[in-house]
Amino acid sequence: MAKKNKDFVEKITAMEDDFAQWYTDVVKQAELVEYGQVRGTMIIKPYGYAIWENIKGELDRMIKETGHSNVQFPLFIPESLLQKEADHVEGFAPEVAWVTHGGDEELQERIAVRPTSEVLFCEYYSKNIHSYRDLPKLYNQWGNVVRWEKTTRPFLRSSEFHWQEGHTAHATDEDAAQETDRMLGVYADLVENYLAVPVYRGRKTDKEKFAGAKYTLTIEALMHDGKALQSGTSHHFGSGFAEAFDITYLDKNGKSQFVHQTSWGLSTRIMGALIMVHGDNRGLVVPPRIAPTQAMIVPIAQHKEGVLDKAYELRDQLKSLIRVDIDASDKMPGWKFNEYEMKGIPVRIEMGPKDIEKNQVVLARRDTGEKEFVALSELQDRLPALLEEIQQNLYNKALTHRNEMTSSATNMDEFKQVLEDKGGFIKAMWCGDVACEEKIKEDTTATSRCIPFEQEKIADTCVCCGKEAKELVYWAKAY
Numbered sequence: 001m002a003k004k005n006k007d008f009v010e011k012i013t014a015m016e017d018d019f020a021q022w023y024t025d026v027v028k029q030a031e032l033v034e035y036g037q038v039r040g041t042m043i044i045k046p047y048g049y050a051i052w053e054n055i056k057g058e059l060d061r062m063i064k065e066t067g068h069s070n071v072q073f074p075l076f077i078p079e080s081l082l083q084k085e086a087d088h089v090e091g092f093a094p095e096v097a098w099v100t101h102g103g104d105e106e107l108q109e110r111i112a113v114r115p116t117s118e119v120l121f122c123e124y125y126s127k128n129i130h131s132y133r134d135l136p137k138l139y140n141q142w143g144n145v146v147r148w149e150k151t152t153r154p155f156l157r158s159s160e161f162h163w164q165e166g167h168t169a170h171a172t173d174e175d176a177a178q179e180t181d182r183m184l185g186v187y188a189d190l191v192e193n194y195l196a197v198p199v200y201r202g203r204k205t206d207k208e209k210f211a212g213a214k215y216t217l218t219i220e221a222l223m224h225d226g227k228a229l230q231s232g233t234s235h236h237f238g239s240g241f242a243e244a245f246d247i248t249y250l251d252k253n254g255k256s257q258f259v260h261q262t263s264w265g266l267s268t269r270i271m272g273a274l275i276m277v278h279g280d281n282r283g284l285v286v287p288p289r290i291a292p293t294q295a296m297i298v299p300i301a302q303h304k305e306g307v308l309d310k311a312y313e314l315r316d317q318l319k320s321l322i323r324v325d326i327d328a329s330d331k332m333p334g335w336k337f338n339e340y341e342m343k344g345i346p347v348r349i350e351m352g353p354k355d356i357e358k359n360q361v362v363l364a365r366r367d368t369g370e371k372e373f374v375a376l377s378e379l380q381d382r383l384p385a386l387l388e389e390i391q392q393n394l395y396n397k398a399l400t401h402r403n404e405m406t407s408s409a410t411n412m413d414e415f416k417q418v419l420e421d422k423g424g425f426i427k428a429m430w431c432g433d434v435a436c437e438e439k440i441k442e443d444t445t446a447t448s449r450c451i452p453f454e455q456e457k458i459a460d461t462c463v464c465c466g467k468e469a470k471e472l473v474y475w476a477k478a479y
């Protein structure tokens with residue numbers, strides 16, 4: 001059996017040897033996705049989709065609890081509509097896929113496959129908002145968007161991806177600002193408390209903000225290889241789109257005012273964070289709160305009389321308590337152990353003739369590999385507690401790693417040294433000049449990830465030009 005185990009694990013490249021290959025191997029071996037027929041598209045397979053559905057389910061609940069309604073807008077945008085807001089069209093134009101024909105007939109106006117839906121919502125709001133009584137409008141939609149990417153990787157960057165996009169309209173700039181904060185908070189809650197991934201919260205620099213936004217808020221996570229991943233963004237539009245699309249309302253004094261808007265999105269890209277934060281050389285590790293199967297029962301010597309009956313009985317007892325499944329196939333237990341470790345199922349429950357005799361089972365944790373014997377009479381208390389411990393442990397491990405991989409630099413030599421030695425986030429002061437931001441990117445390939453809400457003053461001068469510093473920025477190489 002030892003030999004078999006070894007061969008199985010060798011299907012995954014060690015992350016220390018080649019992290020990119022490790023990622024590709026895990027995505028494939030854990031049966032999350034396959035490539036689609038058009039370059040850069042992906043087929044999300046049942047197990048990958050089951051994880052995503054749990055993430056989506058929690059986020060959808062939070063979006064509704066904060067007062068939003070789901071809607072569904074069209075996939076298509078007329079070219080003239082996409083061009084209404086100048087910064088927006090400039091930002092997205094290089095990635096737009098165009099429909100030029102309907103059947104054999106050439107269209108009079110090209111139609112964009114939505115890369116994002118701001119302009120569709122704006123057009124709708126301009127027709128449907130008249131009075132202060134119509135505000136706020138708090139809409140969200142789940143859907144697919146298309147961005148014609150040059151280089152693609154499953155979940156991280158794909159030509160078509162699934163996401164939610166919230167689009168809201170408010171009476172005042174301050175209301176829109178509160179909404180922008182609120183939804184960033186929802187994303188941080190989801191990612192930290194369900195995906196067990198710690199994030200830095202902050203504002204994007206003007207260079208990195210959303211095309212057409214007044215400002216963009218972001219949550220940034222650190223992957224195992226020391227690169228950052230933008231994990232969710234929330235944009236304040238001010239009245240820029242409202243002016244371009246003439247979205248006005250009559251206030252209480254009968255005076256015409258522009259609305260103030262936001263948008264916010266989180267996509268299947270977050271699956272990449274899940275894989276790259278918690279995964280290890282045995283495969284995926286899924287946090288219990290979003291795991292489609294939280295515990296897998298593997299009967300041992302299941303051909304012996306009574307073992308399978310007892311295993312099914314156990315499954316039935318537990319299924320109202322946790323998401324539990326059983327593998328009663330005729331595959332060897334060793335194969336099953338490897339398979340469910342690969343899939344990152346948080347707990348394995350082993351049960352054989354000797355365990356049945358003693359009225360106990362063996363619980364094996366995916367995160368630490370530790371095993372414990374638990375009496376059947378205690379299992380209904382122990383299992384939920386163990387799942388909670390695993391959830392916390394995954395978060396704490398990721399937090400420790402993120403903190404260890406967050407360094408400071410006060411000049412470019414230090415900055416480059418940190419990147420070379422270990423990567424991760426670099427805290428450094430910035431003068432606010434885009435020229436320094438561009439120079440840092442050109443010299444190091446690291447980008448500004450966010451201007452954190454929790455500011456510190458670690459130096460008086462800009463890390464790049466040495467002039468007076470304005471604020472602290474987190475920098476990192478990023479996906």
Ligand SMILES: [Zn+2]
Nearest residue numbers: 431436462465
């Ligand atoms: Zn500078």
